[in-house]
Amino acid sequence: xxxxxxxxxxxxxxxxxxxxxxxxxxxxxxxxxxxxxxxxxxxxxxxxxxxxxxxxxxxxxxxxxxxxxxxxxxxxxxxxxxxxxxxxxxxxxxxxxxxxxxxxxxxxxxxxxxxxxxxxxxxxxxxxxxxxxxxxxxxxxxxxxxxxxxxxxxxxxxxxxxxxxxxxxxxxxxxxxxxxxxxxxxxxxxxxxxxxxxxxxxxxxxxxxxxxxxxxxxxxxxxxxxxxxxxxxxxxxxxxxxxxxxxxxxxxxxxxxxxxxxxxxxxxxxxxxx
Numbered sequence: 001x002x003x004x005x006x007x008x009x010x011x012x013x014x015x016x017x018x019x020x021x022x023x024x025x026x027x028x029x030x031x032x033x034x035x036x037x038x039x040x041x042x043x044x045x046x047x048x049x050x051x052x053x054x055x056x057x058x059x060x061x062x063x064x065x066x067x068x069x070x071x072x073x074x075x076x077x078x079x080x081x082x083x084x085x086x087x088x089x090x091x092x093x094x095x096x097x098x099x100x101x102x103x104x105x106x107x108x109x110x111x112x113x114x115x116x117x118x119x120x121x122x123x124x125x126x127x128x129x130x131x132x133x134x135x136x137x138x139x140x141x142x143x144x145x146x147x148x149x150x151x152x153x154x155x156x157x158x159x160x161x162x163x164x165x166x167x168x169x170x171x172x173x174x175x176x177x178x179x180x181x182x183x184x185x186x187x188x189x190x191x192x193x194x195x196x197x198x199x200x201x202x203x204x205x206x207x208x209x210x211x212x213x214x215x216x217x218x219x220x221x222x223x224x225x226x227x228x229x230x231x232x233x234x235x236x237x238x239x240x241x242x243x244x245x246x247x248x249x250x251x252x253x254x255x256x257x258x259x260x261x262x263x264x265x266x267x268x269x270x271x272x273x274x
Contacts, residue, residue: 017186020185020186028200030084031085032170035204036200036204038204039203040203042207052140055140059148059149060145060147064078071150072153075150082166083169093181104233105227105230105232105233117235118235118241119238119239119242121235125239126242129215133212141210147248160249168237171201172233176197176227177233180193180224180228193224194220194221194225198219201219202214202217
């Protein structure tokens with residue numbers, strides 16, 4: 001076992017390289033790594049259909065039941081289940097040589113500045129991201145992404161906001177915070193880590209088409225560079241959450257206001273849940 005010394009913590013053992021490598025595979029296999037594999041299979045399935053890629057649709061927040069109360073329960077259970085890998089990686093990092101989340105840039109020391117930076121980053125990424133999506137649709141390289149197919153209930157908007165927060169937390173904590181920390185433990189170089197993280201982010205969005213792959217790779221490069229430079233994860237989580245919240249909640253209005261650019265709201269089709 002390797003050891004490390006930190007002025008703020010006692011001398012504690014670091015897990016060996018092989019153990020870290022296995023840990024990374026397990027964490028990714030339980031979360032976004034498995035999503036990347038599913039995404040590769042999905043894009044292969046899409047490309048081998050007779051329907052052109054640009055005429056296909058991906059729905060991000062489908063209904064889970066035709067009974068509203070059970071739809072709500074299934075939605076909340078899905079969000080909780082997706083957050084479990086985040087709890088796992090925070091526990092793993094908390095148990096390592098620096099037992100505090102300050103290692104990830106989540107320490108509560110500058111909440112207003114982190115919030116300001118997150119809002120600014122959301123604007124910086126969101127507008128070009130929308131343009132890239134529309135360009136991909138025009139070129140037939142991106143599927144029509146329908147952010148929600150939920151019926152209108154009193155809980156619809158809160159659930160969509162929770163879903164946006166889930167995406168921001170899961171993706172940024174795992175693909176940036178955790179992965180950067182562990183790959184640094186393996187002594188990887190900064191740009192190797194940034195490129196690896198960006199490639200993972202792009203791959204688990206590939207089911208939406210090649211435009212989404214390029215856009216998320218660029219976003220991954222930017223987020224990775226910012227995290228390497230400033231060491232703050234919270235602005236990335238806030239930016240990602242705000243972007244998804246705007247898309248999820250604002251889609252119904254935007255689809256009605258700009259029918260030529262966006263697909264109309266589909267009728268909800270409940271997904272069977274065991």
